[in-house]
Amino acid sequence: MKAARFAYERPKSLRQAVERLGDGGGFVKLLAGGQTLGPMLNLRLVQPDLLIDVTKLSETTGWSEEAGAILIGACVTHAMIEDGKVPDPTGGILPRVAAGIAYRAVRNRGTIGGSLAHADPAADWLSALAALGAEVVLVGRSAERRVPVAELSTGVFSTVIAEDEVLRAVRIPRLSRHARWGYYKFWRKTGDFAEAIGAALHDPEREAFRLVIGATNGAPLVLDGAALGVSGSALPERIDMAAIGRALDAHGFADDDYGKAVHLVAARRAIERARRT
Amino acid sequence: MTSGIGARVLRKEDDRHLRGRGQFVGDIKLPGLREVAFLRSPVAHARIKRIVVPEELRGKVFTAADLEGVKAIRAVSALPGFKPSEQPVLASGKVRYVGELVAACVAPSRAEAEDLAERVEVEFEELPVVADMLAARAEGAPLVHEQWGDNVYLETFVKGDIATAAASAPVKVTREFRTARQCMSPLEGKGVVASWEPRRDQLVVYTSTQQPHIVRTGLSECLGIDHGKIRVIAPDVGGGFGFKGILCPEEVAVAYLARRLGRPLRWIEDRREQLIATANCREHHYVITAYADREGKLLALDAEATVDAGAYSAYPFSACLEAAQVASILPGPYDFPAYQCRTWSIASNKPPILPYRGVARTGVCFAMELILDAIAREIGREPHEVRQKNLVRPEQMPFENVTKKHFDSGDYPECLRRAVTAIDLEGVRARQKRGEADGRRIGVGFSIFCEQAAHGTSVYAGWGIPMVPGHEQATARLTPDGGLELRLGIQSHGQGLETTLAQVANEVLGVAIDRVNVVHGDTEYTPYSTGTWGSRCMVMAGGAVARACQEMKKRVLAIGAKMLQASLDEVKLAGGEVVGPAGSVSLAEVARTWYLRPQDLPADVDPGGLEVTTGYKPVRDSGTFSYAAHAAVVAVDTELGAVEILDYVVVEDGGVLVNPMIVDGQVYGGTAQGVGTALYEEMPFDEAGQPQASTLADYLLPGATEVPAIRIEHMETPSPYSEFGQKGIGEGGAIGPPAAIANAINDALAPLGVEVTETPVTPRRLLAALAAARRSAA
Amino acid sequence: MSDRSTISLTVNGEPVTAEVEPRQHLADFLREKLLLTGTHLGCEHGVCGACTLMIDGAPARSCITLAVACDGAAVRTIEDFDDDPVMAELRAAFSAEHALQCGYCTPGMLMTARDIVTRLPEADAARIRVELSGNLCRCTGYVGIVNAIQRVLKARAGNPSGA
Incomplete structure (x- = not known):
């Protein structure tokens, strides 16, 4: 067609x-x-x-530094991030996530802001950046505002971005040296849409813990340390998987045995990877 | 280095494709070309109450009412009881599947033609839908073709004496199997460019087909135009696998409208159309009971098979070929005494089906090989040991099996032994005992099958479909410069026939293969043929080329002898030259003399000339039987239901290999498709008959990371019936993988009480099976 | 709002100025307007990779790239690589390893193969397979394609000047 x-x-x-x-x-x-x-x-x-x-605008294709964070222009491509052509405040997380998006030919043109604004639940950036505590910078006629990526999506292909707003940049906080990261994507085949995504960040110097479960039937499920009983500077040996299961039930998986199973596994494996790093 | 039979010759067709200079149907532009887009039915089953074409679209949008004198497509079978369907070119009265053609829209660009389609309104009165073959078979199901009274194209019954075994066999295993509906998914879809050429008073139809002559016959029947007024050209064709062995209603509509409008028209199938609306394949259901002794020796097999053939009987293979084949080939490569099989070819509100690479064999192999593994588990033996109890042995060859299939040659037990060794069964068993560090479960699985190919009149006459293959013909023509033209009615779309048929000519005539020009895919220049299907070309067209070249050799020798002033028994053909007692003349000299310097020849020269058309049939036309054993090692992630293929071996016997490189390519490619069948590919329909996979993001084709590094071993047992001992081998790769992979998965999961019986084995299905096993264990 | 836009770009080194419908994707522009039919359409959803070509030196999907958005870009299609030394090596290797059958995926496959050879000279078979995952081939089972790319990488590793 x-x-x-x-x-x-x-x-x-x-x-x-x-x-x-x-x-x-x-x-x-x-x-x-x-x-x-x-x-x-x-x-x-x-x-x-x-x-x-908006792909060629100078305001969307560059990057800048601010206190404790890097601002990446919305139209920076996945390939530029993969290749380390923009500063990485995450110690290698961004390039690794970027390299797992679809295929190289897609990454050469697809952009970080475009992906976030499109809000496909199966997209990597939505989950990964929510876990990293990133914010999007939205520019409207009269004002500019910042919204945490964790609160950006309201459902499949829908966001809090107003009709007259443009996503200008993504603000990604600098992680501490002690930050631990785990990302697990389950897909049927390489480059395909994800069946389930788990993203876990434990940064004892900034905040205790955040777990994001993506590729759901709507917005990603964001759970913080408090919800899972994780606090303090150490990642506990056992995370309360039953609590994650209840959260998934409440997030639309109560009647979806398969979906709940694979999302739970993705979450657990992301946490395990974070623990191992 | 020789470039005849057996040589690993690089392909003549590569260069144009590597430079982007191939010419596919979508690449053809004619002056004044207009594009066609079809308005397709959005519903699976409905009466058409009204079609409203806005007045300003008259002359641009055409419906069934506009197709004056165009007949429906009818693909009958002579099998008793077959109910034919009438497939309208554009729907009239009723639509029977989502995607059925309702109107043809003509515009300068495809996008604009699609814009027109959006402006046509169709009022449907929806009817109850039957989207599942078992539901369709049941009493009281909605009727796809009301006049039939049921939804059964054909029911067949092979009766056998299974009562004795049923009463006394110590081992009885019953299983139900299903294979998903698939789309064959060549990278290039169908497509057609048609124009009416006044100079020749002829319809010229470029189409992406495997069977140009059959398309011509079909067009002639539907349009009521003489064959001579239709020329069908298949340009470069971007993969077929059976998908392009069909007369499409789109071809008929575009051809008709091109003539009526007096301008060239083009329709190029897009991926969405290919997935949801053009023909599907492979959807089988089986219930099988096997009876065996305690050693695993089969005593009898009792089977029921149902095939979902969709809404219409596709031309020319018909709606019943698949199920009829199931009945005849289910016994596989095994020797056992009693067999009974009932089959149904069912109509449903889904697209028609076509025979896909391997045809019924892929489903049959899946069912049979999983049953054998179930027997092995039942009696506690290794699956390969149970197979060895039942395989036809080499000393029995040629062998007539329980359904009267005539296996020509081979050593099936040795083939399986080699697979067992190559996959390192002992090593895998040891590894299983050790367990995996990552918690996955390892399994090993086997399948073995034989593949009837190049079967001809004696087989197809019984089925009585619109085309029954007979003698395959080839024309050989020596050009004045000593080059050779071969003209064949088959079509090459990836198999490398422009190279391998030249190798056959080289074998017979010694002509260098770069001096051989293989002309195919054009009804104007080539002898009639049923085309490229059924792994038949290397046996049939290869044999025909050999015969034509042998006849050419006689004529060249006769002329050469005159030129050398020698007698016929003093000359021979060697190294592309006629060699006599006192000198030699090249093919070029012979040809130049014949065509341009006839004064140099004596008056009594044979006037037959240097152009030869011959027909060929093998000594027996019941088919060559290549065979193969496949072995897979998989790792199953029981938490996600994910399967990774760790190792894959194919041991294959295709008889004498004309070009081993090309045969390997066929086996690799077929196996990759079989991996798709096993684990990824599925065209599901919901209860309303809506297709659930409309893009390649939903219909998953295996990519480079999903296909393992396949290892091939060859055996080479000549067929006693073909010209050089070659066997058809194009499809085999696609037959074995679903069975071998599913058996490997079942081997891995047997300790958990899980047995999969349905393709594809998706994470969703596997997790459901694991959950069910946990429940029943609890 | 106009339903036509004028774009200027270079295609295979030649400057081109043309009027396009904004909805026309780059592949259709090249195929229908410039008659460069070596770029093939396999799905038009950006999945199969048959339409892969080079935009500003990097492989891209021409079926989901609008022609109108390529104003100012440098586009290279398969037809422009006859004299390209890397592509010449790949062509020879593809033929020697039987890395193509029907030829439909081949132009896009070669674009990706060239990107692998130039960007990832150290790639092993596993990495090559991952990088090829966005280019579907229905004929070869990828065996010949992976082998062909490995063959070129090995040859170039032994001859770093690429001469």
Whole structure:
């Protein structure tokens, strides 16, 4: 199938893009790499009136440092992160997650911000960055705001981003030397959409513990140390898996034996990996 | 170095593809070309109440009412009791599956044609849907074809005397098996470019097919146009595997409209159409009871098999070929005395099915080989030992089995022994005892099968489908510069026939293979053929080329002898030259003399010339039987239901190999497809008949990390019936893997009481089986 | 809003200026407008990899890349690699290892293969398989393809100048 008709604009600045978004005039989508939007356009699952291409804007393609964090432009590609072409405040976590996204040809064009804004539950960044405590920087007509990635998605393909906002950058906090990380993705085949994702971060210097379970039927499930009885500077030998199971039940897996099983395993293996690092 | 039979010659067809200069149907552009998009049914079963084509779309959108004089596609079978279906080119009255064609929309670009399709309104009155073959077989099921009174294309029964064994056999094992519906998924889909050429008063149809002549016959029947007014060209074809052995309604519609509109039209199937709307394959259900003695020797087999053949009988293979084959080949490579089998070919509200690489053999091998493993577990023997009790032995060859299949040659027990050694069964057993550090469970599994190929008239006449293969023909023509043209009605779409048929010519005539031009895939230039299917080309077309070249050799020698002023018995062909007692002449000199300097030849030269068409049939046309043993080692992650193939061995006997490199390629590729069947590929439908996999993100094809580093060992037992002892071997790779892999999984999980019996073995299915085993143990 | 846009880019080294419908993907633009049919369409969902080509020196999916978004880009298709030394080695290796059958996936496969050879000279068979995971082949079972890439990597490792 071929895409339905739409118009295309490439604004010269982020401000122009934001203003154009606010003009109304039908169904407008932002193009930020298009590696997931492209197939949906081709299948006519999305039929926008206008596509605004923000991939080449200087505001979305660079990076900067601020206190305790790196800000990565929304249209930095997965491949740039994989190749270490942007500073990595996580001690190697970002490149490893990036390298596991789909295929190299997709990573060459797909972007970190595009992936987050698209909010496919099976996407890596949504879960990984939520676990890392990252925030997105959203630019609107009158103001800029920051939202934790853990609170960004509200369901499948849906986010808290307002219609006239653009995701400009991702703020990724610098991890301490003692941070421990575990990431486990279960997929049927390499490069395929994930069946289940577990992401666990234990950073004793910043906060105790965060576990994110992704590739759910909606927003990722984010559990902090308090929910799992993890506190202090050491990762306990046993995590309360039953509590994770109850959280999964409450997150839509009560009647899905398979889904619950594989998500529990992904969560446990992510924690085990964090413990081993 | 020789480049004849047995040589590992690099392929003549590679260079154009490696430079992006292949020409596939989607690459063909004709002046004034318009694109066609089809409006397809969104529902599985409904009456069409009304089709509203907006007035401004008249002349651009066509429905069944516009197809004047176009006949439905009818693929009958002569098997008694077969109920034929009428497959309309565009739906009229009723739709019977999601994706059935409703209207053809013509525009300058495909995107615009799809825009038109969105503006056509169809009012449906939905009917109850039957999307499962067992439900379709049941009394009171909704009827796909009302006039039939049931949903059974054909029921067959092979009666056997199983009563004695049933009463006395000490071991009785019953199992139910299912294999999922699949899409064959060549990388290139179907596609057609059609134009009416006034100069020749001829319809020219480029189409992505394995059977150009059969498509021509089908078009002639549907359109009521003489064969001579239709030319079908198969350009480079991007994979077939059976998917392109069909006359598609799209081909008929596009051909008709091209003539009617007087301009070239093109339809290129996209992936979504291929997955949801074009023909599927492989959906079988079995209930089998095996009777055996305590050593595992089979005493009798009692089977029921159901095949979901979908809404229409596809042309030319029909809706019953699959189940009819099941009945005849279920006994596999084994020798046992009593067999009974009942089969049903069922109509459902799903796309038609086609024979996919391996045809019924993949399902049959899965069912039979899993039953043998179940017997082995029952009596506490190694599965290969049970097989050895039952395999046909080499001294029995040629062997007629319980269904009168005539196995031509081979050593099946040795094949299995080699597989057992190659996979290191002892080593795997030791490793299983040690256990895995990562907690996964290791298992080893085997399958062995034989593959009837290149079977001809004597086999197909009984089935009586629209095409019964007879003599395969080839034309050989020496050109004035000493080059050789071979013209064949088969079609090469990856098998490398442009190379291997040239090797056959080289073997007979000594002509260098880069001087051989293999012309195929064009009805205008080639003799009639049923095309490329059933692993038949190397036996049938190879044999035909050999015969044509042998006849050519006689004629070349006759002319050469005259030129050398020698007698016929004094000359021979050697190194591409006619050699006489006092000199030699090259093929080029012979040809140049014949065509351009006839004055140099005496008047009494044979006037037959240097163009030869001959027909060929093997000594027996009941088929060559290649065979193979597959062995797999898997690791099963019982927490996730994930299966990794750690090792995979194929021991294969394809008779005399014309080009070992190409045969290996066929085995590797077939095995990779079999891995897909075993673990990944499935086209599910919901109760409303809606297909649940419409992209390659849902329909999982194995990639480079899912296919193991397959190891191949060859045996080489010549067939006594083919020209050089070669056997058809194109499909075999795809037959063995589901059985070997499932047996390996069952071997790994036997201690947990788990036995899988359905393909593909997905994590979801495996976790469900593990949970069920835990429940029943508790 | 206009339903046509004008783009300027280079295709296989030649400057091209053309009017395109924004909805047209790059593969269709190349195939239908420029008649560069070596870039094949296998799925149009970005999964199969048959349409892989080079944009600004990196492999990309042309079926999910809009032509209109390639304004200013340098695009290279399989037709542009006749004289490319790495591709020449890959062509010879693909033929010698029987890494192609029907040829439909081959142009995209070669693009990815070239990326592996130039970006990951140390890749072993396992890494090659992972890197190939975005290019589906239905004919070869990947055996010949993996072998062909390994053959080129080995030859280049023994001859680092690449000459």
